[in-house]
Amino acid sequence: METGPILRALMHNKTSFILIALQIAVTMAIMVNAIGIIQERSIQMSRPTGVDEANIFYLKSVVFNAAANYEAQITEDLDAIRNSPGVRNAVMTNTVPLQGGGWSSELQLEPGVDITGTGVAMYFVDEQGIDTFGVNLIAGRNFDANEINWHDFETNDWPPLGIVTVGTAEELYPDEPAEAILGKTIYVNSDEPVTIIGVVERMQAAWNSWSGVERSMLVPVKRGSSAVRYVIRTEPGYRDEVMPQIEDMLASSGSDRLIRGMETMADTRKQSYLEDAAMVKLLTFIVVLLTAITGLGIVGLASFSVARRTKQIGTRRALGATKPAILRYFMLENFIISSTGVVGGAMLAIALNIWMVEAFNLQRIAWYLIPAAMITLWAVGQLAVFGPARRATNVPPALATRSV
């Protein structure tokens, strides 16, 4: 085709060429990395917690009368809640997935002070815990009611039984299927043995950006204290109706306590990923805006470039070039410029990504983003140049003979 003449023409007039190519390159670098971040965050945000998010809510009961008998109060509360209409089950526990605050301890395969452990999130529950959270027990069994112990600030020893998530099992015994951890003994607090009696499919920890977010353990302990958290699971669809009822019931059942911090699991998730969701929206806006600006920029530069060459176009037409040939010329010229731009852009995008991985600990972009961005920018370029190129075809051959 006419690549030869086009290239030579471009070499004579490098400015337009460099400007468009550079703009495409920088746009591509931004676009690829922004989309990479969007992808990474979206994947993060879509991870399931493993609990019945639609029907769970929780609240804190704060007793401020120091003489109160915590155990009696908690037992009474749980009975009342569990027997309320619309409530499926309830449990007293320390935290919920994605809450942002919680308890973690290290589990070891061998006892001893010098052994490296694995951090695991702890959930202190009773035998209703699994049903309340709605997690899936895939192997072994749940706790029995008589295996649950009351602890307070004084108690130090750890109960001898535990239920872990698949994430924990896979981290402790990476070469075996998760179920194989049943019956094994692991050690907490350096030397206290815990036998695993059950495996739950998934129950995320409280910290969504923690590398160990899939590692949790259910511990058969009720920790009595002045401030406790009740997690309540309602029958499907009853959550909003039941929430104020439970709050009122607890608040009016004794004068020396406050009910506070009532949240749904759904809101907890939203709060947990608030910044990620915002970043996704922000970056999407930037990518769209950037593409628009670059597109318009190319339209402008192409119009300018065409306007400068009206005499040349007129001459070519006078010498017999057809309208489609002129159109093809400009589309092809833009394609070559865009190609230079996207190749430069690919290198710039990778360089930018390497720097951001270094500096900000981001993830590397998926390889297919580069060709996807290249195709997008080729398309944007061609679309942008179409208008000016069409106008170029309308230049009359007679222009060649005029001196203006």
Add this chain to the structure above:
Amino acid sequence: MFSYYVKLGLSSIRKNPILSSLMVAAIAVGIGACMTVINIDYIMSGNPIPHRSDLLYHVQLDSWDPNDAYDDPDRPPDQVTYLDGTALLAAGEARRQVLSYKTGRVIEPEGDDLRPFQADSRSTTAGFFAMFDVPFLYGSGWDKNADDNEEFVVVINKEINERVFGGEDSVGRMLTMNGEPYRVSGVLDTWDPMPKFYDVTNGPFNQVEEVYFPFSVSIAHELGSRGNTSCWRPVDGDGYAGFLGSECIWMQFWVELHGENERQAYHAFLDAYVESQKALGRFPRPMNNRLNNVMEWMSDQEVVDKDVRVLLGLAFLFLIVCLLNTIGLLLAKVTRRAGDIGLRRALGATRRAVFAQYIVEAGVIGLAGGILGIAMTWLGLQGIRVLYGELDFIARLIEMDWAVVSAAVVLAVVSALAAALYPTWQACAIQPASQLKAL
């Protein structure tokens, strides 16, 4: 001649309204994007206590696990244990010092109309208020005697004073917290350090606590921290006493030191203290004590969100795209005005004159772009508020001050001038003869 160039510049802008507006718009959008992120970064990395920030030092001792640093690669814990905090406090080697931790109290206002409510509290020694220059509306903090005697005093903030005492001077009155009466010794004025530097471990952009009472009282009531508590080994003894004697970190210790000599002296003291503890079998890790002043500590803890830094990088690249657009538009304008330039040159204008004219024109466009850019920045910050609105501290991040406004205009003018360099150089290179032929 300068005013003549300004006149020429303005008339040229008028003659090419579309091109000029596009240029102004391109610069404005680029500046808007950049300054929005810069504003947020500027506020987040601002100095919360500029007149004292190099006098206040945060103390870190490496009391952690011999097999595992608190934080890779070799960073000591960000909080101190009860044992170490109280020992350093008792030694009194610094000019001023404060030991504190975050906790919670339930306030029981008098009268049947007002229900009890929970208040974010800080359990602290007396030095807190003077060291951190906390503003008081009424009264003041307490003194060392109150600390030593475990007096039930409390400092409350303006909002709680409104809520419980109707906003009047409540110094000397009693406030019941968790069933016990505390004497109000002071009411805080509005206090909003950004970030909340004295406790970055538990929410660097949180509001400050609402209620403050003596550390000794809090310990006597066996109150734990409502912030982060981390232990690398299990608690040895039983109950709260066991917890106090453990290696769990849960409080913050700050000292006030003036000048390099005092800083070095204190560091030497810390090293000596750790040596003495090592003799008792504690501190198995190598010596790794740190003394960081406010800004050093903020930087060490990377208080500015990583996302902000990422956006900053992307925003600058965005500005570059906008500037490339501007260069193209300027080139187009120069080509259109080629005849004009040729004429001026033929009439005797030097290259320098042409250069000056077009640079000034670019400056005018930059100025216009900067002013429009301020509006764009405001829009951008409102957008941020909509996106991140649920975070309480966002309202403070989107305030524009004069520094940001001026920076916007300066950045716009500088960018416009930079973008204009190449097209203006091209303009100077236009030969008069080539243009006059076609006229």
